[in-house]
Amino acid sequence: MENWNRRQFLATGTAALAALGLSGCDGGDDKSASPKGRGEAVHFLDLDGRRITLDRPAGRIVTLGPPYAAMAVAVHGSPDRLVGIHPRARDMYSRSFVREMFPEIMTIPTNIAVGGDFTPNVEGIARLQPDIVVQWAEMGDALIAPLENAGITVARYRSLEAGAEATLAAMLTMFGEMIGDTARAERLNAQRAQTGRRLAEMVGTLSDASRQRVLLMTRTGEAMYASGGGSEGLYSYYIYRAGGINVAEALPDYSPVSREQIAALDPDVILLFGSDGETPRSIFGDPVLQSTQAALQRRVYVLPTGSHYWGAIGPDDALTQIWLAELLYPDRLEKTLRGEMRETYRAMFDQDFSDARIDEILMLETNGISAGYERFRV
Incomplete structure (x- = not known):
């Protein structure tokens, strides 16, 4: 393709x-x-x-x-x-x-x-x-x-x-x-605009049937929360920029949900907002959530933390979009994320990031058990 x-x-x-x-x-x-x-x-x-x-x-x-x-x-x-x-x-x-x-x-x-x-x-x-x-x-x-x-x-x-x-x-x-x-702001905005154009071109090739269904959720103990909203929603707008669809679109911006509700939504991909110790295993091993397509296909990922929490709008937000787009549609995108990260963080801090630092940001050890994550390795 x-x-x-x-x-x-x-x-x-x-x-x-x-x-x-x-x-x-x-x-x-x-x-x-x-x-x-x-x-x-x-x-x-x-x-x-x-x-x-x-x-x-x-x-x-x-x-x-x-x-x-x-x-x-x-x-x-x-x-x-x-x-x-x-x-x-x-x-x-x-x-x-x-x-x-x-x-x-x-x-x-x-x-x-x-x-x-x-x-x-x-x-x-x-x-x-x-x-x-x-x-x-x-x-x-x-x-x-x-x-x-x-x-x-x-x-x-x-x-x-x-x-x-x-x-x-x-x-x-x-x-x-x-x-x-405004030099750094101008560089970052220009990079984001370029990323937006590139992803929009890719998204324009997708049929409705091929759009991946995504759920962003947060776990705090036994409580679970889903991020609702559409293409300009609280946490969900970047899902659409990456070509996905928020399965919780009909919910308010941030909503408590049960395991049974999540299972009924049956997302193709689950994104976990990172808290200490969070891991895809929390979904793979859950007696209810392990029945979702996301768990069955091992497409569960903890959102990285860069200069800001990925998945919560911040200065490196375009990287979140690229990361997610590459996970959703690996056969439609070249592997550019690591290069984009180096360029973005160089624009912010005038420093070149090592492979080890990029590995840490991407949580390669944590997310390495999930499907397709090897594409982000060197």
Whole structure:
């Protein structure tokens, strides 16, 4: 066969992480944070369309959502400008190669949210003396007004009507504009656009009958959750970009499900949002779920963690799409993922990744028991 070379954006870093039982971490005042950026004033629009002016490039940034921290690190090339991150972002980095590259990221204060949620701890944030705080706007002014009333500049995140891809591109650009350097954002957006075009060409060759049926699920103990939604859904939009169909499309964005419901959906492929110790064996050995086509064909995979959780929208999201497309349609795509990873992470960090590091990101040992995963080996 021929080879072919969101709306709820923030929630991609919230619902699954909350289900994993991740609570707020400690974190105090940051006395050794990077100095404020120097240079001329910068001007940019946030995703709410508000014009923001800073008298110098932002050197002290607080991000109140896990995806925001990942985007800042990717666009800035390091965590040097972050002085406060959400506690769930710290947990994300505890599983990521970013911790190895930048150990200091684990010491960035996390006492910026009340109760591990997204209600800002205004006093804690003010002590960090941020140049700007990036905050979710879709829950109304209750999450923003307390910060602005304290004289803190806020850049608002709001999903764009054009969809998740456009929102991600705009968010990356905004993080570049706030420091007066959009070079990395431009490279990442260009790479994502190229990937999108290539995958769209491949998807256009698929018949409806050949589209693979995918379920993304999270397990927390005995509880199970399915990611619902369609082509612009909470976790599901990248499934469609890769040519798949979300078998849980009719469900709300993030829904508790029983084993029997999953068996009735009978997906061709199951993706597991990674928690500590997660493995495809949890599906292969389950007395109910082992009857699904995904288990019978051994097409169960734990989502990797790169600079961000794959499967929860982030700066290396295009890699998730390529990874999944190669798993769904191995006979229609060349094996380009490892090269794409090197290119993407070089654009973020100006470093060449070793084969060993790429193996770790792809979880070759964990996913190696599943069908077709050998294509990702060197």
